[in-house]
Amino acid sequence: MRVAEISDNKIVVKEREQITLEEKTGAIVKVIGCGLCGSDIVKFREHISNDGTVLGHEIVAEIVEINSNSGFKVGDTIVASHHIPCFRCAYCKGKSYSMCEHFKETNIVPGGFSEYVYLSEEHLLNVTHLKPKNLSNEEVSFYEPLGCCVRAVKRAELSPLSNVLVVGLGTIGLLMAQTLRAFGMTVHGCDIMPDRIHKAQSLGINAFNSSDLEFAHKHIYAHTNNIGVDCVFMTSGADAAISVALETVRLGGKILVFSSTPKNLGYTNNDIYYKELTVLGSYSPRPQDLETSLQLLTNGEVNVKNLSTVYPLEKIQEAFNDTISNKIMKAYIKM
Numbered sequence: 001m002r003v004a005e006i007s008d009n010k011i012v013v014k015e016r017e018q019i020t021l022e023e024k025t026g027a028i029v030k031v032i033g034c035g036l037c038g039s040d041i042v043k044f045r046e047h048i049s050n051d052g053t054v055l056g057h058e059i060v061a062e063i064v065e066i067n068s069n070s071g072f073k074v075g076d077t078i079v080a081s082h083h084i085p086c087f088r089c090a091y092c093k094g095k096s097y098s099m100c101e102h103f104k105e106t107n108i109v110p111g112g113f114s115e116y117v118y119l120s121e122e123h124l125l126n127v128t129h130l131k132p133k134n135l136s137n138e139e140v141s142f143y144e145p146l147g148c149c150v151r152a153v154k155r156a157e158l159s160p161l162s163n164v165l166v167v168g169l170g171t172i173g174l175l176m177a178q179t180l181r182a183f184g185m186t187v188h189g190c191d192i193m194p195d196r197i198h199k200a201q202s203l204g205i206n207a208f209n210s211s212d213l214e215f216a217h218k219h220i221y222a223h224t225n226n227i228g229v230d231c232v233f234m235t236s237g238a239d240a241a242i243s244v245a246l247e248t249v250r251l252g253g254k255i256l257v258f259s260s261t262p263k264n265l266g267y268t269n270n271d272i273y274y275k276e277l278t279v280l281g282s283y284s285p286r287p288q289d290l291e292t293s294l295q296l297l298t299n300g301e302v303n304v305k306n307l308s309t310v311y312p313l314e315k316i317q318e319a320f321n322d323t324i325s326n327k328i329m330k331a332y333i334k335m
């Protein structure tokens with residue numbers, strides 16, 4: 001079977017021995033396609049993953065072999081995610097599901113950028129669903145990234161009447177903004193790239209250019225009775241975006257951190273203290289968040305049409321390069 005693995009700072013397509021179920025429970029699936037996640041880019045670019053690693057986890061696939069009590073059968077087209085919390089440890093009991101050891105250890109094997117993948121019984125029972133008929137393969141591949149946004153929105157614990165700002169209107173920003181809208185909130189979005197602002201506007205999001213901080217402040221104050229937004233969702237990976245959050249959040253408001261930034265700058269002690277800010281991070285979804293995600297995609301409340309650019313597996317390096325250079329919004333690797 002063909003896989004795309006990290007090799008000497010490149011993504012290289014190689015031939016590997018075919019995986020089979022043998023005596024195990026679970027399923028072997030033939031991958032139809034897999035989304036390229038921002039976290040894959042970070043793992044590749046920052047050399048976090050070793051040579052031989054197969055990245056990718058946003059898979060759409062067909063079951064070709066199965067030994068399971070999940071009810072799925074050979075021929076089913078499914079969508080699946082990679083991590084599962086144990087729901088028993090101290091982290092899970094404290095609602096920090098993505099900090100759970102079991103969550104971090106569980107994964108699809110060898111990774112999504114592979115012709116065939118092994119899903120354990122636990123994956124089938126918790127984070128796998130049949131592909132809804134009204135969604136294309138590319139559309140349903142947003143199941144896991146949208147699940148991350150759903151988790152962030154739930155974690156922020158906002159009232160539906162809240163005013164919110166999404167900083168960064170890349171794919172994740174567009175998913176986040178639409179999720180917030182689906183939860184009933186008044187949503188603003190900002191970026192510094194005009195084409196991204198236009199894309200957000202075409203999805204009905206009130207989007208503006210935040211390259212001028214003073215303008216960003218005035219714009220948000222004008223739309224929030226001069227107090228600022230209740231919560232800022234930081235999907236931008238730029239250090240400069242931190243100033244936008246501090247200029248637009250209201251006193252006593254929240255900042256939800258959803259991205260790493262290169263210089264790792266932060267909100268200062270005194271920002272947090274004098275403004276009584278709540279700064280919180282959100283990383284990865286629970287099974288319940290993934291279910292909500294699939295509902296939002298299926299009922300059309302989150303529109304992901306035409307967000308993906310499709311690359312064949314052979315051109316996966318190009319997909320990484322084009323994502324890094326912002327040439328495209330989101331890559332989908334077709335097997």
Ligand SMILES: [Zn+2]
Pocket residue numbers: 037038039057058144145
């Ligand atoms: Zn992802």
Ligand SMILES: [Zn+2]
Pocket residue numbers: 085086087088089090091092093100101102103
């Ligand atoms: Zn746990």
